[in-house]
Amino acid sequence: MTEQTTTTAGAGEERSYDEYRVIQDLGGWKRSHTCSQLTAADIGKVVTLMGWVQFRRDHGGLIFIDLRDREGLTQTVFSPEEAPEAHERAHAIRIEYVVALRGIVRHRPEGMTNPSMHTGEVEVYVQEWKLLNTSETPPFPIEDRVETSEMLRLKYRYLDLRRPRLARNFILRNKAAQSVRRYLDGLGFLEIETPVLTKSTPEGARDFLVPSRMNLGTFYALPQSPQIFKQLLMVSGLDRYFQIVKCFRDEDLRADRQPEFTQIDIEMSFPDEEQIMGMAEGLVRTLFTETIGVKLPDAFPRMPYKQALDEYGVDKPDVRFGLKLADVKDIFAGGGFKVFASAPCLKALRVAGGLELSRKEIDDYTEFVKIYGAQGLAWIKVKEDGEWQSPIVKFFSEDEKVKLAERLGMVPGDIVFFQAAPVDVANAALGNLRLKLGDRFGLIDEKAFAPLWVTDFPLLEYDPEDKRWVAKHHPFTSPQPGQMDTIASDPGGALARAYDLVLNGNEIGGGSIRIHTPAAQKAMFSALGISDEEAEEKFGFLIEALKFGAPPHGGIAFGLDRIIMLLTGSKSIRDVIAFPKTQKATCLMTDAPNLVSKKQLRELGIQLREKAAEPGEKKAEG
RNA sequence: GGAGCGGUAGUUAAGUUGGUUAUAACGCCGGCCUGUCACGUCGGAGGGCGCGAGUUCAAGUCUCGUCCGCUCCGCCA
Secondary structure, rough: OOOOOOOOOOOOOOOHHHHHHOOOOOOOOOOOOOOOOHHHHHOOOOOEEEEEEEEEEEEEOOEEEHHHHHHHHOEEEEEEOHHHHHHHHHHEEEEEEEEEEEEEEEOOOOOOOOOOOOOOHHHHHHHHEEEEEEOOOOOOOOOOOOOHHHHHHOOOOOHHHHOOHHHHHHHHHHHHHHHHHHHEEEHHEEEEOOOOOOOOOOOOOOOOOOEEEOOOOOOOEEEOOOOHHHHHHHHOOOOOOOOEEEEEOOOOOOOOOOEEEEEEEEEEEEOOHHHHHHHHHHHHHHHHHHHHOOOOOOOOOOOOOOHHHHHOOOOOOOOOOOOEEEEEEHHHOOOHHHHHOOOEEEEHHHHHHHHHOHHHHHHHHHHHHHHOOOOEEEEEOOOOOEEEEEHHHOOHHHHHHHHHHHHOOOOOOOEEEEEEOOOHHHHOOOOHHHHHHHHHHHOOOOOOOOEEEEEEEEEEEEEEOEEEEEEOOOOOEEEEEOOOOOOOOOHHHHHHEEEEEOOOOEEEEEEEEEOOOOHHHHHHHHHOOOOOHHHHHHHHHHHHHHHOOOOOOEEEEEEHHHHHHHHHHHHHHHOOOOOOOOOOOOOHHHHHOOOOOHHHHHHOOOOOOHHHHHHOOOOOOO
């Protein structure tokens, strides 16, 4: 930097402003306004603002500093005439410096207002200011319009959170939480905390375990949900409980799944489904009104689980648009086209306007459905002249063609996709293709919110891996009336008193009426292939409690993070969680999880296996 | 456990069929500038392409391995 001496004569000497970069105390200054508050009504007032430097525009003469806090931006002006000392020192100000400014609110000069700023009508003429802290140049710009890699954002999460879009998410999240508390408190629900160090109940998701120092060799588990505790609170007679509570599941992450997440957990005594669903609808409606001013329908539509799978291929249908699946198996049964005739399930999806899809797009969709186990993707295009263009129609009989056209209502311009596969595959492939096509053909109103109750879930489902029946919801869910007796004889046939709340294709809540008698609970465990001893060992305390006058009870839990994600239009749950984990469940900021000292392990009675002894470790050089 | 996409100055990205000293914009540092608001303008510094092998006369470009981030399947009562 000394190589080339400074340019022309007359140019000033290179200098440093370090002499002005002395950090000062607040010295009794108090903030009078946030950076989004000042309007024309405040003109003439002396105000004190504190915040971060968003932009500086140093004209040599006038210096403009846009000051930012979590609420917004305010333009401040340093003038060499009005406050020479303040102005001279202001040359040293840099982006993200923390400053306190005291000055007079003035109307901006004629034609100089900025309608794109909340505070764009006014500006603060700075009289004196304090440098509260300096800042290194941030690793990425603190602005919404600059996309930055998520790796960097997570490493410097505290800087990412300074960005207005993210900050707004947490302001809204707070609003939502307060709204929930107000609503439930108004209905007599008590907010009660339940343990975070609790008992491992290895039904369902993997538990996070915490070793016990005082009871060597034993472990607590972090709760996957406060399920059993909230039921016990009903036994205790506290009647109505809720909690905004962290839950933990040691499973793989997704855009909408974190290992620790927050539930709005609710339980009430003496309810039926209608009461719980009514209360839950009121909660969600209130939440939407009070946070984003959106009015949801007075009664949310409902759909049985079976219909959801039949018509939408998934158990959480996005009902913002149609495009339903159709079962066409009967048309081709016993026909000449073996692929269709012999399929365990044959479903079709007719898309109006699909004729315009290119070969490439169809190929892409074919690749897409393979994710869900599909072998391929058959299709028929109906050309403008009514002729069918397709690699497979030559195998169809006239009768089959007529019936198919009638069943699906095929008209020129359409494309029809087929899935001949096991029912799970056909549903998943076409159900997810449906979402993609809804997007491709602009069928989804991005501003709409379409809630839907999915009801009448099966009580049990078969787990081919464990070769046993497992609870679809959880093992405390009550079967529908009269079905307790048939569980043993027809485990797959029983329906549960369970309900999920789906919003725009996202599961945002789910609950059930619980089993509240010991006999029924034992019958349930038995249907799940859990022996009496095992049930006693794992859930004895619950069965015991049910013996002492447990009232009928039920409840629901909402995924708060997912709701906030929808309210803020965020693409990832990470954008509504202050300090989220990466897909490998690590924290890039703190480096958790980390190794711990031998001493810590010794105290816990834990010895780590040698890494080299790990099985599956192959490809050694030798 | 598996599939796909990505990793190049502080940041965001470009980088032809492998070919001289690796581009640009923004940011940063400094000069000038009294009405800007993503200020303008002039000048400057800054990377060897995630990491490790290999192929080649030659690798950011090809191969293999590995690490990290993201999306998805499995998993998530």
